[in-house]
Amino acid sequence: MTVKEIFETMDYGPAPESAAEALAWLVDQGDRFGHFIDGAFTTPGDGFDSKNPATGETLATLSQATQDDVDAAVAAARKAQPKWAKLGGHGRAKHLYAIARLLQKHSRLFAVLETLDNGKPIRESRDIDIPLVQRHFYHHAGMAQLMEEELQGREALGVCGQVIPWNFPLLMLAWKVAPALAMGNTVVLKPAEYTSLTALCFADLCRKAGLPKGVVNIVTGDGAVGEMITTHEDIDKVAFTGSTAVGRHIRRATAGQGKGLTLELGGKSPYIVFDDADIDSAIEGLVDAIWFNQGQVCCAGSRLLVQEGIAEQFHAKLKARMDKLRVGNPMDKCIDMGALADPVQLATVTKMVDACEGGEIYRADGGIPANGCFYPPTLISGLSPADPLMQEEIFGPVLVTSTFRTPAEVVDLANNTRYGLAATLWTENVNLALDIAPKLVAGVVWINGTNMFDAAAGFGGVRESGFGREGGWEGLGAYTKPARKTKALKKVEPFTGSEIAPAGVDRTGKLYIGGKQARPDSGYSRDVWSKAGKHLGEVPIANRKDIRNAVEAARGAKGWGKTTGHLRAQILYYIAENLSARADEFARRINDLTGGKEGAKEVEASVQRLFTYAAWADKYDGAAKGVPIRGVALSMKEPVGVIGALCADEAPLLGLVSAMAPAIAMGNRVVLTASEAFPLAALDFYQILETSDVPGGVVNIVTGSHEELADTLAKHMDVDALWSFSSSDVSALIERESAGNLKRTWVNNGQSRDWMGAEGQGKEFLEAATEVKTIWVPYGE
Numbered sequence: 024m025t026v027k028e029i030f031e032t033m034d035y036g037p038a039p040e041s042a043a044e045a046l047a048w049l050v051d052q053g054d055r056f057g058h059f060i061d062g063a064f065t066t067p068g069d070g071f072d073s074k075n076p077a078t079g080e081t082l083a084t085l086s087q088a089t090q091d092d093v094d095a096a097v098a099a100a101r102k103a104q105p106k107w108a109k110l111g112g113h114g115r116a117k118h119l120y121a122i123a124r125l126l127q128k129h130s131r132l133f134a135v136l137e138t139l140d141n142g143k144p145i146r147e148s149r150d151i152d153i154p155l156v157q158r159h160f161y162h163h164a165g166m167a168q169l170m171e172e173e174l175q176g177r178e179a180l181g182v183c184g185q186v187i188p189w190n191f192p193l194l195m196l197a198w199k200v201a202p203a204l205a206m207g208n209t210v211v212l213k214p215a216e217y218t219s220l221t222a223l224c225f226a227d228l229c230r231k232a233g234l235p236k237g238v239v240n241i242v243t244g245d246g247a248v249g250e251m252i253t254t255h256e257d258i259d260k261v262a263f264t265g266s267t268a269v270g271r272h273i274r275r276a277t278a279g280q281g282k283g284l285t286l287e288l289g290g291k292s293p294y295i296v297f298d299d300a301d302i303d304s305a306i307e308g309l310v311d312a313i314w315f316n317q318g319q320v321c322c323a324g325s326r327l328l329v330q331e332g333i334a335e336q337f338h339a340k341l342k343a344r345m346d347k348l349r350v351g352n353p354m355d356k357c358i359d360m361g362a363l364a365d366p367v368q369l370a371t372v373t374k375m376v377d378a379c380e381g382g383e384i385y386r387a388d389g390g391i392p393a394n395g396c397f398y399p400p401t402l403i404s405g406l407s408p409a410d411p412l413m414q415e416e417i418f419g420p421v422l423v424t425s426t427f428r429t430p431a432e433v434v435d436l437a438n439n440t441r442y443g444l445a446a447t448l449w450t451e452n453v454n455l456a457l458d459i460a461p462k463l464v465a466g467v468v469w470i471n472g473t474n475m476f477d478a479a480a481g482f483g484g485v486r487e488s489g490f491g492r493e494g495g496w497e498g499l500g501a502y503t504k505p506a507r508k509t510k511a512l513k514k515v516e517p518f519t520g521s522e523i524a525p526a527g528v529d530r531t532g533k534l535y536i537g538g539k540q541a542r543p544d545s546g547y548s549r550d551v552w553s554k555a556g557k558h559l560g561e562v563p564i565a566n567r568k569d570i571r572n573a574v575e576a577a578r579g580a581k582g583w584g585k586t587t588g589h590l591r592a593q594i595l596y597y598i599a600e601n602l603s604a605r606a607d608e609f610a611r612r613i614n615d616l617t618g619g620k621e622g623a624k625e626v627e628a629s630v631q632r633l634f635t636y637a638a639w640a641d642k643y644d645g646a647a648k649g650v651p652i653r654g655v656a657l658s659m660k661e662p663v664g665v666i667g668a669l670c671a672d673e674a675p676l677l678g679l680v681s682a683m684a685p686a687i688a689m690g691n692r693v694v695l696t697a698s699e700a701f702p703l704a705a706l707d708f709y710q711i712l713e714t715s716d717v718p719g720g721v722v723n724i725v726t727g728s729h730e731e732l733a734d735t736l737a738k739h740m741d742v743d744a745l746w747s748f749s750s751s752d753v754s755a756l757i758e759r760e761s762a763g764n765l766k767r768t769w770v771n772n773g774q775s776r777d778w779m780g781a782e783g784q785g786k787e788f789l790e791a792a793t794e795v796k797t798i799w800v801p802y803g804e
């Protein structure tokens with residue numbers, strides 16, 4: 024094309040990036056890769072080809088890990104871990120800093136390799152993925168440096184098994200590896216089978232950086248290898264990013280193994296445009312929301328919701344913009360959209376869109392290359408909210424759109440999804456933005472911007488988008504554990520007896536549901552005996568129906584989450600005051616139940632605990648994160664929702680208070696299953712609640728078999744989190760059965776806790792009682 028012709032058409036000319044260095048690196052490695060275990064590459068074994076999805080060319084051959092390979096990688100990580108942790112924060116910080124520097128020095132090699140392997144435009148890998156990778160390592164070098172000072176009482180978990188997807192191959196590695204290493208863990212990581220090359224290049228870089236052997240181990244292969252890692256008995260923590268189906272499978276497969284687990288899964292994130300929005304900016308935002316990385320983004324703004332008054336104009340502008348998007352060779356710096364990651368993904372997206380019934384499909388008319396995994400930018404309108412394309416993650420450059428009339432309606436539409444990863448909203452009205460953001464059920468909300476990420480800002484979802492956060496201080500909880508010794512918890516058996524109850528006025532213990540005493544649906548009760556065999560009373564045996572009623576009551580009390588911390592504090596103090604007034608009676612009751620002499624101490628500890636969480640109710644603050652954009656990322660602590668808890672058997676009152684108080688202080692509603700062996704104190708306690716202004720439904724108390732009730736609570740789709748401090752063996756059951764709605768679980772794995780001491784309260788409880796929502800807000804110059 025001549026200069027004159029260029030001036031006439033004003034078309035972009037091609038600006039190809041050279042692949043020479045990346046290809047040379049592959050040749051240097053012999054084009055065949057083994058695994059990176061204990062600081063060295065293994066001899067390549069049987070494997071599979073890694074292809075460039077834009078051209079179909081084979082880039083290298085990778086090895087499919089065997090069980091022996093995975094065992095060797097885990098053993099290397101295990102051996103290296105104690106020394107790595109003992110290196111101390113500064114020692115590890117220096118290593119992470121060295122990795123960050125090397126990543127910076129070789130940034131173009133990584134960017135090109137990523138684009139060749141994944142198909143994403145070089146503009147994105149060069150300007151977004153790789154800079155964020157570096158930022159993550161720099162940021163976490165700082166976390167390592169500060170760990171001893173800022174995270175006192177926390178220590179490394181051990182060996183982390185990490186399985187990552189193909190949409191941001193090196194970035195997801197960085198999100199997983201940097202915090203793990205910073206906190207003193209070692210890792211065994213499996214990249215996705217389509218995109219392992221940058222992970223292997225990273226392994227090479229770890230070697231160059233002088234990282235101690237065994238600290239980072241990388242094995243390649245498909246989902247079977249992922250399964251070997253996630254279920255490996257010597258892995259302490261699993262971190263997974265990928266599809267919700269596999270995430271759910273991992274939750275079940277690892278149930279009861281005592282592993283930590285974080286899941287970062289799919290989404291169908293709403294992209295809301297109000298009629299007063301800056302429309303051109305919102306359109307550009309949409310390009311970043313759904314056509315960034317070909318829409319293969321877990322938090323892609325894939326569900327457009329436009330306010331009715333501007334819908335026609337907005338869609339017209341959007342289509343015009345779509346027609347201008349350039350789809351083609353990802354190595355061309357002028358390209359907006361590259362290739363999907365693999366023919367399998369192209370087939371999935373094609374099949375989903377082709378199955379569309381009733382919608383109107385608009386495909387950008389800019390054209391796509393005839394060969395390679397390309398799919399045009401696509402817009403689908405006219406679908407009902409329940410249509411599969413409105414509900415399912417398409418994971419391609421396909422946007423679905425609908426309209427709304429009022430802010431209240433858009434909140435309902437936005438939240439009408441089983442996911443809860445991200446949401447975007449555009450408006451020029453700050454009041455509206457700050458009114459809507461808290462109402463969106465999502466882990467991340469972007470205001471007047473989209474798809475912004477930073478190492479300092481937590482990222483992760485709610486509902487079936489998974490649990491756990493990556494990034495920021497909040498991300499470190501998943502890579503550390505409280506530094507304390509644990510003891511096996513023995514099953515606490517109820518006492519038995521035969522002595523007939525003395526004559527007197529019968530006091531019937533009931534369940535406490537929705538602020539009222541309720542008879543059990545089963546119509547059954549059981550006797551409670553003292554150690555000496557004296558009859559103390561009877562307690563109802565709750566069943567599935569009672570749990571359903573309790574959860575419904577808790578759901579109904581959602582206004583509690585909107586009350587102020589100050590009000591919740593007042594109510595917790597009031598509970599403490601009323602309990603204190605009846606301290607002697609409770610102390611006697613506890614002594615009778617347990618056969619011990621610690622009743623008075625337990626009551627005093629319960630009063631103190633109520634004071635502690637009353638104090639925390641308005642002090643467990645969020646933060647404003649200094650992210651490197653013209654804005655701040657607000658880290659807001661929100662209640663989890665409805666929390667079920669199986670209370671400690673050994674401390675009948677304190678165990679119940681220790682679960683209830685942090686949960687309600689943070690704005691949750693609870694369904695508490697009282698100590699199975701010693702339940703009567705809980706039934707006395709609801710009399711305290713009744714006189715302490717606790718709104719009906721905020722606290723519900725049931726008695727019965729922990730095993731049966733754990734099963735019902737775990738399977739209940741309207742329970743958001745389930746905790747177990749029970750001495751019954753229910754941890755595995757809870758983790759397995761909670762996979763349905765991916766509720767957050769916190770189980771004791773048969774380990775005891777000193778309820779009287781410091782480990783019976785504190786930040787661990789507050790963290791479990793809250794979700795971090797990150798709200799990105801424009802701010803400053």
Ligand code: NAI
Pocket residue numbers: 186187188189190213214215216244245246247248249250251253264265266267269270272273287288289290320321368371416417418
């Ligand atoms: P996937 O969830 O199967 O793959 C992600 C990673 O998990 C890969 O490394 C894979 O090898 C591994 N894996 C697969 N099965 C496993 C198992 N049983 N145990 C342990 N690890 C296992 O995702 P896939 O099949 O590649 O893509 C399918 C769909 O998943 C996509 O169309 C998209 O909708 C969704 N997806 C979502 C992602 C996200 O970031 N939310 C990322 C990748 C895929």
